[in-house]
Amino acid sequence: MPAADVQELTDRVLAGDRRALARAITLVESTNAEHRADAAELLAAVLPRTGSTVRIGISGPPGVGKSTFIEAMGALVTEQGHQVAVLAIDPSSARTGGSILGDKTRMERLARNPRAFIRPSPASGELGGVARRTREAMLLCEAAGFDVVVIETVGVGQSELAVADLVDLFVLLASPSGGDDLQGIKRGIMELADLVVVTKADGALLSSANHAAADLRRAVHLLRPKHEGLTTEVLLASSTTPHDDGVAAVWRAISSAHEALAATDQLDTLRASQATAWLWDEIRSELLHRFRTTVKPTDLAAMEAAVRSGELTPSMAAQRLLEGFGG
Secondary structure, eight states: OOHHHHHHHHHHHHTTOHHHHHHHHHHHHOOOHHHHHHHHHHHHHHGGGOSOSEEEEEEOSTTSOHHHHHHHHHHHHHHTTOOEEEEEEEOBOTTTOSBSSOHHHHSHHHHTOTTEEEEEEEOTTOGGGOOTTHHHHHHHHHHTTOSEEEEEOOOSTTHHHHHHTTOSEEEEEEOTTTHHHHHHSOHHHHHHOSEEEEOOOSGGGHHHHHHHHHHHHHHHHTSOOSSTTOOOEEEEOOTTSTTOHHHHHHHHHHHHHHHHHHHTTHHHHHHHHHHHHHHHHHHHHHHHHHHHHHSOHHHHHHHHHHHHHTSSOHHHHHHHHHHHHTO
């Protein structure tokens, strides 16, 4: 892409042009070497306009109602004058690598909201279901003027661990099934949560939701606080009830916790730590890419065969391949 085109795209993103933002995210998601160079130039240009936003991660077991909850909260937050960007990490098609779930299918009303922007990205086998370029997409959304960025994960495997390294606050959704969810949520995931929300707390499920919330409160009470001065709350919400006070309470809790982190400099410390982790993630990814493009396929196949047959241990085979790679 000519330098003039990169500059034009940068200017349009900074002006809040939605189409330009979508194009910019496509650019940073590209694996093409020339596109990566253009993306680096674009990101460097917009970086000074990033950072003054609330970054929220939302996860939970499949079927808990993540998209429905995000749509309800997004409607509430935009009514209050905020601009909301949602980066939804979708399961990837095994055949095409593309998103199986679409943004307009899952959040149709929010997708039509002029103060909201929704971008689905295929997980494509990335660790934890978090697309590799989600961090960069988040920065682009911030540069385009969105002051609330939500990252929704597929809620399987290591997704919660991965998204926690991207956001200021991590919200874990749980269903009214209570005990079943507690069995499925690992202690390590619970420790990451800044806020736990029991969804579908209405109608026939309200009693179950209250029991689930009580169980979860006992569970989080045993955990060490994630941030100094903040305790993990457990709230209830109904995403399908118009203007449900539970959704409003969740947003108030998020806003309050974010303000507390910023007031005590914990937010700056957290983001600095995340930036360092991002650096090492990029180093690992780039080294693996260079390794795969440098080592001869025949050598790699021979080492894999030797490992499968038991002729070499994995560590011995890896050492031989790395010696040929230059290290």
